[in-house]
Amino acid sequence: MVVRMFVRAYLRASTKEQDASRAKDDLFQFASDKGLKIAATYIENESGASLNRPELFRLLSDCQAGDILLIEQVDRLSRLNAKDWERLKSEIRDRQVKVVALDLPTSWGMAVSSTDEFTARMSEAINNMMLDMIAAIARKDYEDRRRRQKQGIAKAKEQGLYKGRPENKSRNQAILKMLESGQSWNSIIQATGCSRSTLSRLKNNTQVLL
Template sequence: MTLVRAYLRASTKEQDASRARADLAKFAQERGLRVAGYYAENESGASLKRPELFRLLTDSEPGDILLVEQVDRLSRLNAADWQRLKAEITGRQVRVVALDLPTSWMLATAERDDVQSRILEAINGMMLDMLAAIARKDYDDRRRRQAQGIEQAKARGEYKGRPEDKERNAAIIKLLEAGQSWRSIAAATGCSMATLSRLAKRLRGDQEAEHVVVA
């Protein structure tokens, strides 16, 4: 029996990676397919550092379906990284089906003869390449516009940087005060080592200030 492994991705912690789960479940149900698992994560599609995606591929058997809502959920990778990911998918004999790519839907239906399968896979591969390239261009365009906007705001003296997540940072400081390791804090909160370093300096500054006041 063909198994579906559904991949759900969002770019930031504030977004809901599982938002499209119902649509993917409906697609599989309508075609009599069983979903073996849902793999959701909040990671950039422009990076290959996506543990859940590679766990999905590790769990997959030849012939399984990797189901996504849109191709850009699978990839916003540059050309070289997209070829690496494609090679991994192809090597595991996993079929990519995307709700926004109708040519891929036939890969989720009944078995075909060898010639039909090869033709369909070739067409679908070309369409995947095209949509992956479009997704990357969209990613690059948005980053370029964002950088231009920041430079313009700086020139006007209006740029203030990203707003601080005060609630998260307060929680991190409490973990630092409790003696938790930086590695465990980063794993639990998703913050970077640079953020931890900055907050640790802030904590030391506050402690030194308290010492001076008490003295």
């Protein structure tokens, strides 16, 4: 009996300035080397430390039992804290999706169907353990970088050198025009990628000037 299995590639970058599709060729090459074909690709620019990832959950909702979630690195899937990682794992487990990562050789066996139930279960158990370990390392790396960033900002402030991020004047001007035209906050956020706090600040600054 031939088991029908779809491979779904997931590519993520943290910011809109980063190229989320950078590893696409590597994922397609890996699938080709394993005799597999990628059925769909899901790309988004969202933080790996957050569960607010529409494309990832769209991928999971599209999956059938036995489908493969293919990623370049485990940290593309998770830089989550322990609680959120467990929630994501539960979603993956409940849908019976196999996670295969290019940087996790223990997962590569999940890319092929095994007629040996014992081998398949052992492979899954080992892979799940490795996923947990690498996800924990990815989270620690994320927290360490955030801590160093805060320390650097604090030191720069003490020395009077910190100026913050440069203002995106062209984007802010466009946002102000959208506000003046009466567009909703949700539509502006969707169109520009700005935060609600930025919208609030710009609106308040405009009122002060008036």
